[in-house]
Amino acid sequence: MPLPLFTLVRQRDSHPAVEDVAGEVRRQWEQSGVLKKLPAKARVAVAVGSRGDSQS
Secondary structure: OOOOOOOOOOOOOOOOOOOOHHHHHHHHHHHHOOHHHOOOOOOOOOOOOOOOOOOO
């Protein structure tokens, strides 16, 4: 049975590094409009993952 051709594929992340993570998260929350829908002093859980990124 003939095998299909294979080629090396490399993914490059073109996003710049975020120096102020807390500030960027705050900006993203504010821009999303979600904060306006939450009651005052509401607690929110945020989950993240690196998906195996070796530089995390």
